[in-house]
Amino acid sequence: MSEISIRTATADDTPVLAERDRHIAEDLLRKKINEGEYLVVYDGEVFIGWLRWNLFWDNTPFMNMLFLMPEYRGKGLGKQLALFWENQMKAGGYKAIMTSTQQTGFAQRFYIALGYKATGGFIPSGESYEIIFVKELDTTPRFRLPAEDDWYGLELEGIENMTDENFSIEALEI
Ligand SMILES: CC(C)(COP(=O)(O)OP(=O)(O)OC[C@H]1O[C@@H](n2cnc3c(N)ncnc32)[C@H](O)[C@@H]1OP(=O)(O)O)[C@@H](O)C(=O)NCCC(=O)NCCS
Numbered sequence: 527m528s529e530i531s532i533r534t535a536t537a538d539d540t541p542v543l544a545e546r547d548r549h550i551a552e553d554l555l556r557k558k559i560n561e562g563e564y565l566v567v568y569d570g571e572v573f574i575g576w577l578r579w580n581l582f583w584d585n586t587p588f589m590n591m592l593f594l595m596p597e598y599r600g601k602g603l604g605k606q607l608a609l610f611w612e613n614q615m616k617a618g619g620y621k622a623i624m625t626s627t628q629q630t631g632f633a634q635r636f637y638i639a640l641g642y643k644a645t646g647g648f649i650p651s652g653e654s655y656e657i658i659f660v661k662e663l664d665t666t667p668r669f670r671l672p673a674e675d676d677w678y679g680l681e682l683e684g685i686e687n688m689t690d691e692n693f694s695i696e697a698l699e700i
Contacts (some may be wrong), residue, residue, distance in 0.1 A: 532571055535565060547593070560665070563578060574605065577593075588625060589608070612661070624661075627655055628655070629647070644659055645670065
C-alpha cells in the first residue's frame with residue numbers, strides 16, 4: 527500500500543464509481559456525488575473502495591453500502607472509512623447513524639466491533655434476515671430493541687372471529 531486517502535467523492539470519481547457500484551442507476555449516482563453522499567478510498571492513485579449513504583426518515587444518516595476491493599480487506603481500512611463517515615456525520619450535527627446487513631454475513635461482526643447495536647430487522651423475500659444497526663453519537667439513547675411488551679399492539683382482541691371476508695381493522699380492540 528502507498529498512501530491511503532479517504533475523502534468525499536467528487537465528479538472526477540464518477541467513472542470509477544459507475545463502473546464499480548452497479549447497485550444504483552448512473553443518474554442517481556451523479557446526484558448523490560453532488561450531494562456528498564459518497565465517500566471514496568484510494569491507495570495512491572488506485573481506487574480501492576467506497577461508502578454510500580443517505581438520510582433515513584430524512585433526518586438520520588443511513589449507510590447503504592460499504593465496499594472495499596477484496597485485496598484491501600482485513601487491514602483496518604473498512605474501519606477507517608466507517609469512522610471517517612461517522613465523524614463527518616457528527617460534525618454535521620447528527621445524533622445517531624444507522625446501517626443494515628445480512629445476519630449471515632461477516633459484516634455484522636464488523637459493525638458490532640465499531641459500536642453499532644442491533645435494534646431489529648426484517649426478512650426480504652427469498653433472502654436472509656437483515657439486521658438494522660444503530661450507533662448513537664451522543665449519550666442520549668434514542669433507539670432500543672423491542673421488548674416483549676412492545677408487541678402488545680399485536681394482541682388483537684376479536685381477530686379470532688374474523689375471516690378474510692369480514693376483516694375490519696376498526697373492529698379490532700388494539
Ligand atoms: C465489510 C468491510 C468493509 C470491512 O472492512 P475491512 O477493512 O475488511 O475491516 P477492518 O479490517 O477495518 O476490520 C474492522 C473490525 O472488524 C472486525 N473484523 C475484521 N475482519 C473480521 C473477520 N474476518 N471476522 C470477524 N471480525 C472481523 C475486527 O473486529 C476489526 O476490528 P479490530 O481489528 O479493530 O478489532 C470489507 O470487508 C468489505 O468490503 N466486505 C465486502 C462488502 C461488505 O460485506 N460490505 C458490508 C455490508 S454492505
